Amino acid sequence: MGIARSTYYDQPETAVDDTALVETMGEISDSFEAYGYRRMQAALRQRGILVNHKKVRRLMREHDLQPRIRRRFIATTESDHELPIFPNLAKNVTPDGPNQLWVSDITYVTIAAGFVYVAVILDAWSRKVLVTPSVGRSTRA
Structure with missing residues (x-):
C-alpha cells in the first residue's frame, strides 16, 4: 500500500x-x-x-467558571451573653506621647498541630510592642 x-x-x-x-x-x-x-x-x-x-x-x-472557594469560619467571639460589657475607656483618648495608653489583643495562629494563642500589649502612641508575646498552646485537638 x-x-x-x-x-x-x-x-x-x-x-x-x-x-x-x-x-x-x-x-x-x-x-x-x-x-x-x-x-x-x-x-x-x-x-x-x-x-x-x-x-x-x-x-x-x-467564561467565569472558576471554583468557589469555601473557607471555614471559626467564630472566636460570642457577643450574645448576659455578662457585663465593660465600656471602652480609651474611646476618646488621643495620646500625645509614649506610655499614656496601652492596648492589647489576643488572637490565635493556626499551626500544623492545631492553633496557638498569642497575646500582645502595644503602646498606642508609638505602636511598639511593650510585652514580649506570650504564646499558649491550645488544649483542643
Whole structure:
C-alpha cells in the first residue's frame, strides 16, 4: 500500500467544539462548583472528552467558571451573653506621647498541630510592642 504500519494505529484527531465544551463544563461547574481545572479535566475525561489542561484553564477563566472557594469560619467571639460589657475607656483618648495608653489583643495562629494563642500589649502612641508575646498552646485537638 505504501503507507507506514503506524498509520493503522493512529487515531484521527477530532477537534472539540469550544461552545459544546463550555456548555459541558458549565453543567459540571453547576453540579460541582468547587471543581478546579484538574477535576474539571477529569470529569470531562469521564464523559469521553479529551482536552488539554491548558485549554480547560483558559476556557474556565474566560467564561467565569472558576471554583468557589469555601473557607471555614471559626467564630472566636460570642457577643450574645448576659455578662457585663465593660465600656471602652480609651474611646476618646488621643495620646500625645509614649506610655499614656496601652492596648492589647489576643488572637490565635493556626499551626500544623492545631492553633496557638498569642497575646500582645502595644503602646498606642508609638505602636511598639511593650510585652514580649506570650504564646499558649491550645488544649483542643
